[in-house]
Amino acid sequence: MKELPKTYDPKAVESKIYDLWMSRDCFKAKADRSKKPFSIVMPPPNVTGQLHMGHALDSTLQDILTRYKRMQGYAALWLPGTDHAGIATQIKVEEDLRVNEGLTRYDLGREKFLDRVWAWKDKYGGRIVEQQKVLGSSCDWSRSRFTMDETCARAVREAFCRLYDKGLIYKGSRIINWCPHCRTALSDAEVEYKDQPGNFWYIKYPIKDSDEFLTIATTRPETMLGDSGVAVNPADEKYAHLVGKTAILPLVGRELPIVADEYVELGFGTGAVKMTPCHDPNDYEVGQRHNLEQILVMDEDAKIINGGKYNGMDRYEARKAIVEDLEERGYLVKVEPHAHNVGTCYRCGTTVEPMTSPQWFVKMKPLAAEAIRTVRDGDVKFVPERFTKIYMNWMENVHDWCISRQLWWGHQIPAWHCTDCGRITVSRNDADECEHCHSKNIRREEDVLDTWFSSALWPFSTMGWPEKTEDLDYWYPTSVMVTGYDIIFFWVSRMIFSGMEHMKKHPFDTVFIHGLVRDSQGRKMSKSLGNGIDPLEMAEKYGADALRFNLITGNSPGNDMRFYVEKCEAMRNFCNKIWNASRFVMMNLTIEKNELPESLELEDKWILSKLNDVTKEVCENMDRFELGVAAAKIYDFIWDSYCDWFIELCKPRLNSDNAAANVSAQKVLLYVLTEILKLLHPFMPFITEEIWQSLPHEGDALMMDSYPVFKTELSFPEDESSFEMVMEAIKAVRARRAEMNVPPSRKSHLIIVTDKREAFENGEGFICKLAYAAEVSVSADAPGSTEGMVSVVTDNARMFMPMADLVDFEMERARINKELANAEKQLQSQNAKLANENFVSRAPENVVNAEREKKAKLEALIDNLTESLKQLG
RNA sequence: GGAGGCUUAGCUCAGCUGGUUAGAGCGCACGCCUCACACGCGUGAGGUCGACAGUUCGAGUCUGUCAGUCUCCACCA
Numbered sequence A: 001m002k003e004l005p006k007t008y009d010p011k012a013v014e015s016k017i018y019d020l021w022m023s024r025d026c027f028k029a030k031a032d033r034s035k036k037p038f039s040i041v042m043p044p045p046n047v048t049g050q051l052h053m054g055h056a057l058d059s060t061l062q063d064i065l066t067r068y069k070r071m072q073g074y075a076a077l078w079l080p081g082t083d084h085a086g087i088a089t090q091i092k093v094e095e096d097l098r099v100n101e102g103l104t105r106y107d108l109g110r111e112k113f114l115d116r117v118w119a120w121k122d123k124y125g126g127r128i129v130e131q132q133k134v135l136g137s138s139c140d141w142s143r144s145r146f147t148m149d150e151t152c153a154r155a156v157r158e159a160f161c162r163l164y165d166k167g168l169i170y171k172g173s174r175i176i177n178w179c180p181h182c183r184t185a186l187s188d189a190e191v192e193y194k195d196q197p198g199n200f201w202y203i204k205y206p207i208k209d210s211d212e213f214l215t216i217a218t219t220r221p222e223t224m225l226g227d228s229g230v231a232v233n234p235a236d237e238k239y240a241h242l243v244g245k246t247a248i249l250p251l252v253g254r255e256l257p258i259v260a261d262e263y264v265e266l267g268f269g270t271g272a273v274k275m276t277p278c279h280d281p282n283d284y285e286v287g288q289r290h291n292l293e294q295i296l297v298m299d300e301d302a303k304i305i306n307g308g309k310y311n312g313m314d315r316y317e318a319r320k321a322i323v324e325d326l327e328e329r330g331y332l333v334k335v336e337p338h339a340h341n342v343g344t345c346y347r348c349g350t351t352v353e354p355m356t357s358p359q360w361f362v363k364m365k366p367l368a369a370e371a372i373r374t375v376r377d378g379d380v381k382f383v384p385e386r387f388t389k390i391y392m393n394w395m396e397n398v399h400d401w402c403i404s405r406q407l408w409w410g411h412q413i414p415a416w417h418c419t420d421c422g423r424i425t426v427s428r429n430d431a432d433e434c435e436h437c438h439s440k441n442i443r444r445e446e447d448v449l450d451t452w453f454s455s456a457l458w459p460f461s462t463m464g465w466p467e468k469t470e471d472l473d474y475w476y477p478t479s480v481m482v483t484g485y486d487i488i489f490f491w492v493s494r495m496i497f498s499g500m501e502h503m504k505k506h507p508f509d510t511v512f513i514h515g516l517v518r519d520s521q522g523r524k525m526s527k528s529l530g531n532g533i534d535p536l537e538m539a540e541k542y543g544a545d546a547l548r549f550n551l552i553t554g555n556s557p558g559n560d561m562r563f564y565v566e567k568c569e570a571m572r573n574f575c576n577k578i579w580n581a582s583r584f585v586m587m588n589l590t591i592e593k594n595e596l597p598e599s600l601e602l603e604d605k606w607i608l609s610k611l612n613d614v615t616k617e618v619c620e621n622m623d624r625f626e627l628g629v630a631a632a633k634i635y636d637f638i639w640d641s642y643c644d645w646f647i648e649l650c651k652p653r654l655n656s657d658n659a660a661a662n663v664s665a666q667k668v669l670l671y672v673l674t675e676i677l678k679l680l681h682p683f684m685p686f687i688t689e690e691i692w693q694s695l696p697h698e699g700d701a702l703m704m705d706s707y708p709v710f711k712t713e714l715s716f717p718e719d720e721s722s723f724e725m726v727m728e729a730i731k732a733v734r735a736r737r738a739e740m741n742v743p744p745s746r747k748s749h750l751i752i753v754t755d756k757r758e759a760f761e762n763g764e765g766f767i768c769k770l771a772y773a774a775e776v777s778v779s780a781d782a783p784g785s786t787e788g789m790v791s792v793v794t795d796n797a798r799m800f801m802p803m804a805d806l807v808d809f810e811m812e813r814a815r816i817n818k819e820l821a822n823a824e825k826q827l828q829s830q831n832a833k834l835a836n837e838n839f840v841s842r843a844p845e846n847v848v849n850a851e852r853e854k855k856a857k858l859e860a861l862i863d864n865l866t867e868s869l870k871q872l873g
Numbered sequence B: 001g002g003a004g005g006c007u008u009a010g011c012u013c014a015g016c017u018g019g020u021u022a023g024a025g026c027g028c029a030c031g032c033c034u035c036a037c038a039c040g041c042g043u044g045a046g047g048u049c050g051a052c053a054g055u056u057c058g059a060g061u062c063u064g065u066c067a068g069u070c071u072c073c074a075c076c077a
Helices: A010-023 A053-071 A086-101 A110-124 A127-134 A150-165 A221-226 A281-290 A315-328 A364-376 A387-396 A451-455 A470-475 A485-503 A535-542 A544-552 A565-587 A602-623 A627-655 A659-680 A685-694 A717-739 A757-762 A764-770 A809-835 A837-842 A845-872
Strands: A037-041 A075-079 A169-179 A184-186 A191-196 A199-206 A213-218 A229-232 A246-248 A255-260 A272-275 A332-337 A340-345 A353-362 A381-383 A415-418 A424-426 A442-444 A478-484 A508-514 A748-753 A773-779 A789-793 A798-802
Touching: A010 A535, A010 A544, A010 A685, A037 A053, A037 A470, A053 A075, A053 A127, A053 A478, A053 A508, A053 A535, A053 A544, A053 A627, A075 A470, A086 A110, A127 A535, A150 A169, A150 A424, A150 A451, A150 A485, A169 A281, A199 A221, A199 A246, A199 A272, A199 A315, A213 A221, A213 A272, A221 A315, A229 A281, A255 A272, A255 A281, A272 A281, A281 A353, A315 A332, A364 A387, A364 A485, A381 A387, A387 A485, A451 A485, A478 A485, A485 A508, A535 A544, A535 A565, A544 A565, A544 A627, A544 A685, A565 A627, A565 A659, A565 A685, A602 A627, A602 A659, A602 A717, A627 A659, A627 A764, A659 A685, A717 A757, A717 A764, A717 A789, A717 A798, A748 A764, A757 A764, A757 A773, A764 A773, A789 A809, A789 A845, A798 A845, A809 A837, A809 A845, A837 A845
Parallel strands: A037 A075, A037 A478, A229 A255, A381 A508, A478 A508, A748 A773
Antiparallel strands: A169 A184, A169 A353, A191 A340, A199 A213, A199 A332, A229 A272, A246 A255, A415 A424, A415 A442, A748 A798, A789 A798
């Protein structure tokens, strides 16, 4: 017997329990051929990042799945790690450098700067890992990977070389998205489009050797410095005579060929479009088709080059100056306000500049084909299913992926440029000569790879690829990938095509997509808004279990959720409820072994049967990734069935002098409690483990115990419903008493008239206690007189309570009449339903039977009501 | 322009393949310190499931139209 504190104190428990798991190697996964494999690789958080609510949700889902499968006997691997997060990390270190030392990375030089980043990584890299542990994450930390560790670096290099050798990676000057703040190229996926107010500037372009001119509308007048043509629609009669002629670029004087291209939309703007192939993706395409000159007019800082007097101006300064000049010289026709979508950098929010630049690309079409096929074939399933379409749509329209970044922090591209022959050598080992001309005059490509290039290999690079490892053989493809919908394009799709290409197999069977955690007003949590809620603070205050339960209940897969601190409180209360139920069981415990008694009471059968039902439902929901539904079922079972009913039902036995009865109650209480802890463990690992450790048990840890399964021998549907008759009677009496404001302290005699005497006699004790009766008498016959009695009627019993002072004869009559009318109304609709030939013949048998049963119950209720009424006279 | 989500109790949301009188948490009302728990117990009020039409014996659930709202993709210079 143990005395535990009245309230559950997570702080006193959580780190202790986590240490216990660690010390017993509970998280360690072994490729055990006698078991079935289950694997999840963790989406690696940024190595220098801090845990936010999104991580907390992500990790909780993965932990629940992993713990569930582990308890089901799978060899469950949850493989953690961190991401070097190229831009994000580099920006942080640069910022630190600037603030503390007033230096830029260029002041330090590449090598010294990288030393600083590694130092930074060493300093902060462990932080997020420790934060994961607070949540109870059961990852195999011994396998933890980092996207820039040796294993991953080798995988990146191998993948790059393979793709290059196959011609799927190439270097070329293409139009890309440039972030002037981060000073690097970005992929299409890294650009976020945002509506911004702007203007349409209408500018006159004179026609050479003519008095005519074209009016052109543009949102970006500064790019005119790079104009090398004007385009009109070939079907546009207005301009047909100008096609083939030449326009003169105002301010600059450059001659611009006028070309006809379908790209120009009829009826939009003025119908004539200036072409700036170096600074607009569409113009680039048109330029390719018509051989227009490429004139780059901005540098890496988005300052003007090749622009005469405007050189050195920032793009916005240049815009202002150019518009002024145009106006002054009479070229500006008008200005109209015009909102348009501007691409911004997803890291820093700066407006990106489209520009041509020599970059490295992955050729996507051939890779996409396989990535589409494997999803279409159902090898990879999205949960919820609707995300399949989003993925497909993206994959079908994917452009080549710009993978080079002008950063220093990342995987440096393994390519060497020959200064003699100008060709490129790509190599798995560092090259010392040009593979084409064998010149020693080579220099390494300075660019690094997009962070997502290494993330794309994560499901297999973490398991040792390109080596043929036991882990890969056993756990790849992984079972589930858990991640947010915001990252499908960045990551999920790239893992799929990378897996198909390098492993010849899809990387995971299921992609389990979750939504965003928003604040209580539905806004995205963000640093700038300052509305973020710190998961660690919540865990500290309410316990990690409460936080986890909060995050996974009351919402459905793929949908955003709002975070309410109040809900944490409610979940904390639930923890406390479990704690106290356990405390109660322990206080009454004299047995030392968890086993069911030889013979079971009716209430035992009831709870065991209910437990069996809930076990089945929980597993069904878990297997469909309906974790929230599963959790809610466990919650209800614990609070309603076990605490509110079963514990109360056991008290008479526990308090009786009958030792055998006492022990049998203990046994069932303990058995069901233990099963509850198992069911709940994946969701609330700490409190369940803590309690389990204090109960009689076998084995090292609850988390290594086996998950409950449905047991046919413990299914008692008849006893279940028979017992529920008694429960219904109790509820009915309580309701009636509450209605009349009778305090519990006022007990009353309760006469029960029923033809189910056995069930009610059996339940006498419970009825007495739970329905506040002084004594209960069960009989088949009604008392001679019911004068001064309150009557309570269910479909299985008529009950009478002598409470003369509270009863008004007419009131009783009226109430029963009301109930009768209500029941008859229901019966009527029930009869109508069953009289419907179509229903009876077409509806499934079990549905029809259920309706018949309902009808029978109503009839019984009506009989009882009528009887009671008769008795009232 | 295209795709998708959401609209259910005062608030936030569940409700899976159509089948009782539509549920939960919080909030609210009434009564209770009933020997595990006031972070609790008991009882209750509160919803024509966005609108309209259709399919069906039967629709919160399926189909269509519309409205409001949010998101993603594409992007017209």
